[in-house]
Amino acid sequence: AKKGGRNRYCLFSHQLNEELRYLHELEQNLRAAVKEKSFELHYQPQYSLHTLKLVGAEALIRWPLENRQIPPDEFIPLAEKFGLINEIGEFVFETAIKQLSSWNDCPTPLPRMAINASSIQLLAGNFGAFVEGLLSRNKLSADRVDIEVTESVMMKNIEKNDSPDSTCLSLLQEKGLEISIDDFGTGYSSLSYIKHLNIDRIKIDKSFIDDLEFHREARSIVKAIIKMGHSLGLKVLAEGIETPNQLDILKQLDCDEGQGFLFSKPINAEKFRIKCLS
Ligand code: C2E
Numbered sequence: 124a125k126k127g128g129r130n131r132y133c134l135f136s137h138q139l140n141e142e143l144r145y146l147h148e149l150e151q152n153l154r155a156a157v158k159e160k161s162f163e164l165h166y167q168p169q170y171s172l173h174t175l176k177l178v179g180a181e182a183l184i185r186w187p188l189e190n191r192q193i194p195p196d197e198f199i200p201l202a203e204k205f206g207l208i209n210e211i212g213e214f215v216f217e218t219a220i221k222q223l224s225s226w227n228d229c230p231t232p233l234p235r236m237a238i239n240a241s242s243i244q245l246l247a248g249n250f251g252a253f254v255e256g257l258l259s260r261n262k263l264s265a266d267r268v269d270i271e272v273t274e275s276v277m278m279k280n281i282e283k284n285d286s287p288d289s290t291c292l293s294l295l296q297e298k299g300l301e302i303s304i305d306d307f308g309t310g311y312s313s314l315s316y317i318k319h320l321n322i323d324r325i326k327i328d329k330s331f332i333d334d335l336e337f338h339r340e341a342r343s344i345v346k347a348i349i350k351m352g353h354s355l356g357l358k359v360l361a362e363g364i365e366t367p368n369q370l371d372i373l374k375q376l377d378c379d380e381g382q383g384f385l386f387s388k389p390i391n392a393e394k395f396r397i398k399c400l401s
Pocket residue numbers: 167182183184194195196199215239240241305306362363364365382383384385389
């Protein structure tokens with residue numbers, strides 16, 4: 124029994140070693156990628172569900188490594204852990220805002236760029252000034268940019284500051300940027316931050332949209348979120364729309380905006396310009 128135990132331990136330790144080796148390698152690669160800025164942004168269009176007109180795009184980071192793409196769900200948490208997220212975030216904001224500005228000459232310019240922000244980024248003291256500087260250098264009005272934050276980020280942002288009015292987010296919003304709550308419905312159940320902060324939009328999490336066609340409960344929840352959002356004066360956007368049926372239901376429920384594979388997957392800047400802006 125003792126021997127078996129030790130073997131199990133060896134096996135475990137071997138797997139742990141492999142795991143650590145993989146993580147270490149990923150960290151080295153990530154550090155190099157940050158240095159060389161070898162990331163790319165893809166853009167996914169967002170539409171008004173009333174008019175089906177283009178209202179914006181969400182910028183989503185891509186990391187090509189050797190012959191594959193490392194998904195952001197995998198490397199963003201690592202970047203946070205290794206202290207690399209601020210540099211990555213700066214790359215994302217800079218690239219997305221420059222892109223938005225350069226598309227101003229297109230036949231139908233992009234109305235708004237949505238950019239994901241991590242909590243660490245928002246807590247960095249200079250984030251507000253950084254974004255302001257980007258906007259003025261690129262001659263863009265603040266209402267062309269929408270910052271997507273998750274509910275937990277929102278809570279951290281409030282907790283860190285004594286008064287919710289002094290948060291980096293509310294400073295940005297005073298400047299005229301829009302703020303959207305990402306993955307709405309999956310995080311904190313406390314909705315108190317909604318009344319503290321002047322949020323512009325909630326993005327209903329894809330998991331609810333997935334169940335919309337087949338589960339009565341999902342439909343009730345989505346209906347309630349849209350009602351609540353509207354009564355608070357917020358726009359409601361549904362993410363992860365994949366079928367015409369889901370789109371129909373969301374229209375019936377008076378959802379304002381949507382994005383998802385039904386309209387388009389995230390695509391690179393060149394494809395986006397041809398597909399959406401010409
Ligand atoms: P998210 O912000 O919730 O982004 C939406 C994700 O859903 C994207 O995955 C998008 O490609 C995917 N998606 C959109 N429509 C559909 C659909 O109809 N069906 C399905 N199955 N998926 C759809 P992606 O690009 O892999 O990003 C995953 C997550 O990584 C994002 O979730 C976000 O949390 C994070 N992320 C991505 N880019 C950035 C970034 O620039 N900065 C930060 N901080 N996080 C990012």
